[in-house]
Amino acid sequence: MSIAALALAAAGTAVPARAGGSVGGGSFGLTPTSTSTGRPRSYFNLTVPPGKTARDTAIISNTGSRTQRLKITISQGVTAANSGSAYQNTPGGCTGASCWVTGLPTAITLAHGERRALRFRIAVPADAQPAQYLTGITAESLTPSSAVAAGSNGQASAKVNIVRQVTAGVAITVGALTQMKTALAVAPVSAEWIGHTPRLLIPVHNPGQTFVKAKGTISCRVHDRPHAYDVIMQTVLPGTNAVLPINAPGLSGESIPCKVRLRESTGPAALWSGTVTLPSRTQKKIIHTGNGAYTTLPDNTIPFWAIALIVLGALILTALLVLLVLQRKHRQRASS
Structure with missing residues (x-):
């Protein structure tokens, strides 16, 4: 499989980071250098045999309005929960391929408008x-x-601190790509409700050696009528899993026969067929039962009079506690 399947996911991270809110001067970029022919690259794509090394260069730039100090780290590539490549920090130290990248500074200071080349080395064990x-x-x-x-x-409010961060993806092919196994497996499908819309959850696994990106359909039959939905799977890294959420309006019933067919650019299609259980749709109702106490109840399972008794009981208990406290204070005053 061509590594170009990763391009869109990696390119989405190699863009200038921009500050939000009132924070000023917080824009910077991190991109690979262009190829020898002057063609820009959206991510690093390197082929390195086992036991060998390679070198490349990233360009970091300050497009903000003031001097900036930036921390440089190596992130671990992972598969996002719903497919697609993502990156996460490894505060406990590097792991896997993130340990292969060396030679970068841990921090760098850039003046307004300054660009600097960062050379790094990849050493494959x-x-x-x-x-x-x-x-x-x-x-x-x-x-x-x-x-x-x-x-x-x-009266409640929340605030967040925005972390300004940008990542340039580094894809490393170890060995001959043409000799690697490309594979994709689909596990039993489940279903859930998102509001009033049924949603199908398709678990996928990449047991091969290459990045996998695929598309296809899931078709289900409801009352002998077919319902088909498009499925798009972004990059799934070797040895990792993802769950593809597919909104499926029109599905009904408890046991629904369905078939999944996913195909990537090469190799046979990944298939699955079986029965999907769609749970009954119950709306959750949250009621206030006391000072700082709330209870979640499924709708249409407990009558209104029962809910009223629960609330009334909570109020009675609160009142009894107040009376006990008042009586104790009264006795203490009388004894003194």
Whole structure:
């Protein structure tokens, strides 16, 4: 499989980071250098045999209005929960392919408008298994950001601190790509409700050695009528899993026969067929039962009079507690 399947996911991270809210001067970029022919690259794509090394260069730039100090780290490439490549920090130390990237500074200071070349080295261990690996070079602002209001509800409110960060993906192919196994497996499908819409959940697994990206359909029969839904699977890294959520309006019933067919650019299609259980749709009702106490109840399972008794009971208990406290204070005053 061509590594170009990763391009869109990696390119989505190699863009300038921009500050939000009132924070100023917080824009910076991190991109690979262009090819020898002057063609820009959206991510690093390197082929390195086991026991060998390779070198490349990233360009980091300050497009903000003031001097910036940036932290440089190596991120671990992972598969996002619903497919697609993503990156995560490894605060406990590097792991896997993220340990292969060396030579970068841990921090860098850039003046306004300054661009700087960051050369780095990739050293693949001699015992590395033939496969495609993903890691990333991450730049993060060391300037503390101001808290930004995230929302409010009555007297309650929340604020968040925005982390300004950008990652350039580094895809490493160890061995000959043409000799690697490309595979995709689909596990039993489940279902849930999102509001009033049924949703199908398709678990997928990549047991091969290459990045896999696929598309296809899931078709189900309801009252002998076919319902088909498009399925798009973004990049799934070797040895990892994802769950593809597919909104499926029109599905009804408890046991629904369904078939999944997913195909990537090469190799046979990944197939699954079986019965999907759609749970009954119950709306949750939250009621206030006391000072700071709430109870979640399924709708249409408990009559209104029972809910009223629960609330009344909670109020009675609260009143009894208040009376006990008042009586104790009265006795203490009388004894004194």
